[in-house]
Amino acid sequence: xxxxxxxxxxxxxxxxxxxxxxxxxxxxxxxxxxxxxxxxxxxxxxxxxxxxxxxxxxxxxxxxxxxxxxxxxxxxxxxxxxxxxxxxxxxxxxxxxxxxxxxxxxxxx
Amino acid sequence: xxxxxxxxxxxxxxxxxxxxxxxxxxxxxxxxxxxxxxxxxxxxxxxxxxxxxxxxxxxxxxxxxxxxxxxxxxxxxxxxxxxxxxxxxxxxxxxxxxxxxxxxxxxxxxxxxxxxxx
Numbered sequence: 001x002x003x004x005x006x007x008x009x010x011x012x013x014x015x016x017x018x019x020x021x022x023x024x025x026x027x028x029x030x031x032x033x034x035x036x037x038x039x040x041x042x043x044x045x046x047x048x049x050x051x052x053x054x055x056x057x058x059x060x061x062x063x064x065x066x067x068x069x070x071x072x073x074x075x076x077x078x079x080x081x082x083x084x085x086x087x088x089x090x091x092x093x094x095x096x097x098x099x100x101x102x103x104x105x106x107x108x109x
Numbered sequence: 110x111x112x113x114x115x116x117x118x119x120x121x122x123x124x125x126x127x128x129x130x131x132x133x134x135x136x137x138x139x140x141x142x143x144x145x146x147x148x149x150x151x152x153x154x155x156x157x158x159x160x161x162x163x164x165x166x167x168x169x170x171x172x173x174x175x176x177x178x179x180x181x182x183x184x185x186x187x188x189x190x191x192x193x194x195x196x197x198x199x200x201x202x203x204x205x206x207x208x209x210x211x212x213x214x215x216x217x218x219x220x221x222x223x224x225x226x227x
Binding site: 003033035037039043044045046047050051056088090092096097098099100101102103 | 144146153154155156159168169170171204206211212213214215217218219220
């Protein structure tokens with residue numbers, strides 16, 4: 001069972017727009033929705049984006065998601081220091097398992 | 110608000126067994142789709158197992174198939190993970206997670222640490 005491919009790291013300065021990519025295949029991202037999770041060190045992950053581009057209540061609209069074909073992206077606009085965290089994409093695979101990306105560590109410079 | 114609380118982690122020798130529990134409050138597991146997910150030290154998230162709201166359907170990752178069993182107890186509103194034949198590479202923080210749909214992990218517990226070492 002493979003993982004979804006994310007860049008291991010990303011960075012930006014306060015106020016910038018940063019994007020994190022997530023690449024998969026036809027049996028996962030290509031045919032199912034993508035979710036994104038935010039995790040701070042030592043804490044449990046939190047659902048950040050669901051159904052490709054929906055934000056749960058309480059998530060700032062600076063966070064947005066998109067999907068095209070077998071890839072997805074998380075965009076963070078107006079970057080803030082408190083956005084420094086690890087971000088994971090996730091999708092169901094039609095071979096009957098959940099997949100996570102390897103995670104992207106976002107650094108706010 | 111919804112709370113998921115895991116317990117049962119600890120130190121176990123290779124080849125040993127452990128049973129993790131996840132108690133849910135303000136959240137009925139009979140109406141939810143639950144999974145166990147782990148995170149090895151310094152690593153990413155790995156999905157392990159899923160159980161449907163009716164408990165009729167279960168799925169497992171290849172890495173734990175045949176060794177781990179997911180189950181639930183409606184009377185305790187709790188989820189379980191029976192882990193047998195544990196290996197050093199099973200060392201991780203184990204999270205229970207789930208939601209009101211099959212589509213995402215809306216709620217997460219705080220995690221319980223399992224260490225497999227002699």
